[in-house]
Amino acid sequence: MTHLEKRAWIRLVVAVLAYAAYVAVVLRRAGGGPLPDTPYTAALLWSVGGAIAATIAAEIGMAIVNPRASRVQDARDREIGRFGDHVGQAFVVIGAVAAMLMAMAGWDRFWIANVVYLCFVLSAVLAGIAKVVAYRRSLPEW
Secondary structure, three states: OOHHHHHHHHHHHHHHHHHHHHHHHHHHHHOOOOHHHOOOHHHHHHHHHHHHHHHHHHHHHHHHHOOOOOOOOOHHHHHHHHHHHHHHHHHHHHHHHHHHHHHHOOOOHHHHHHHHHHHHHHHHHHHHHHHHHHHHOOOOOO
8 A cells, every 4th residue: 555545544534533523522512402503613623623633643653653655656646646636626616605605595604614514524535535446446547
């Protein structure tokens, strides 16, 4: 497994775990009450910050465990990275458009923030899956 494939796995797993933790905290805080009245801002910020810190720590740990691993990128690595990023970007656009429409419709900030966060997570997950699949199989032929 290449260094970049390991990074893709780390980012995929951390994104899923951080979002799951965020949803669990928000649902627990809601306690059956209306979700828009639930305090979510701190949990969202801690979730994003924690995911960033966990990713950095895991990648440093990976480098410590295998210090001699090659970090050289070849043309295939660059193509896989580009492919995964392009696949994941669709959800960033979907999230931005959804947030814009929700804001114009006067939706509560809770829903807007959560749709944007969900789309960022879906983007990271989809990009990670695309990269892992491309490393395991091959890039699709267009």
